[in-house]
Amino acid sequence: MLSVPDITSQKGKRPLVCLTAYTTPVARLVDKYCDIVLVGDSVGMVLHGLPSTLGVTLEMMILHGKAVRRGLERALMVVDMPFGSYEASPEQAFLNAARLMAETGCSAVKLEGGVKMAETIAYLTERGIPVMGHVGLMPQAFNTLGGYAVQGRGADAGRVLADSRAITEAGAFAVVLEKIPQSLAKRITAEIAAPTIGIGASADCDGQILVIDDMLGLFSSFKPKFVKRYAELAETAEVAIGTYTEEVIKRLFPGPDHVFEDAPASGGNGAPA
Template sequence: MAGYLSSDTRKVTTHRLIEMKQRGEKISMLTSYDYTTAQIVDGAGVDVILVGDSASNVMAGNVTTLPMTLDQMIYHGCSVMRGVKRALVVVDMPFGYYQAAPYDGVQNAIRMMKETGADALKLEGGEEIIETIRRIIGAGVPVMGHLGLMPQSINKYGTYAVRAKDDAEAEKLVNDARLLEEAGCFAVVLEKIPAVLAERVAKELTIPVIGIGAGGGVDGQVLVVADMLGMSKGFSPRFLRRYADLHTIMTDAIGQYVTDVKSGDFPNEQEQY
């Protein structure tokens, strides 16, 4: 199957994402954490690549995203940028590097942009960090917001259940989304909230709204690449569609390699110098 790049090789920008929303074109977004995967994801035509702090779970095996450091996110961001030609690359700012004070947030955001060469950063939170977001954007750094279930705040929630089901939390989310747009964010991610609420936000905002577990009424979708490719087995939320079963494919292939090595079948005469 030919990739989307076959008909459109222009670099995706924050402005192009807003144009996509205006003409009703859905936005595709996936995570990547390394050069090889980023090349494949970009070549397949994904519009936005998120270098997520979910690398903490997928790459490092941590239970939460909280242990990720600025240096680690910069490393992953640099690796992805080397493999991307078309997609807009957004890097997550990790927990603890922007919540304390606006000055710290701006300094760390500038460092991430300079050292990764990324196109934009993503920050979790609304009103509580809005001044930091304003200052980061004021410094020339594009910011994507993130509301709803915010993994960096998981210890505050105590659960990964659907957020904003009650009226008070729903209204706060809508207000936070408006604040993010007014502050200058070019897009917002909504994670694991009722589909009706997500659709309402997408209709009220002029900037794109990307959903994960937020229904189909938003402007685009994002998934963790290891989840949608079926590399992980234990994680099966309702919103996840698996497009492949790489866990089985890779296990079978590696098992066959082990068998061939132990039997002396690999390498054969054609695989030697």
């Protein structure tokens, strides 16, 4: 299985391939392709129908983390720390991160925040917990950021750059850059020592990540600009469900290949007649 040093050694080399996973079957599918598999708090919106990530609990992350761990043999597994599980103090963050690692078997945790979270990241890494950082658009902070707008434009670029530098210096082994201008992503990637993982950033990052349900087209109504659809599985599924419905109503399913006959009669010695 890949380790944190394996990931950091790719800085400036082959781009890192990263996807989210929330279940064992999906983890098995992505394992041979991905360097990092993230059990993201996006699970709240993707699988649980929540309006944002704010309602995700530590217990939910542990449940899905355990499921993903059972499906991985190669990729580095990272689990998101949910909103409210790390912001109060470095000590709170350590207790919850240690629980995540112990109960899920993950190799690292991810948390959002820049300069303000540097102390917490240093506290965790000094105690043996690898941390992936996340700056730019931070979904857990969408209320204070004013929604899901692009971050780091104009004078705001300095803030995102400072956040990236601070968490790298604090010990983050990789930094997710979300929804920032291409020029800023390129500058941050060139200036910080940690690999950058882009989502709505640019191909200049050291790697890329997408929510797997987005890139597979499982949500026909959700099409953010930074997502490329590599399949349209929602359309395929709808056709399949419609065909199934029609065949059930017309009594075409189940057919002869899907039913069982009575057991054949047996001879006196117990063998089939």
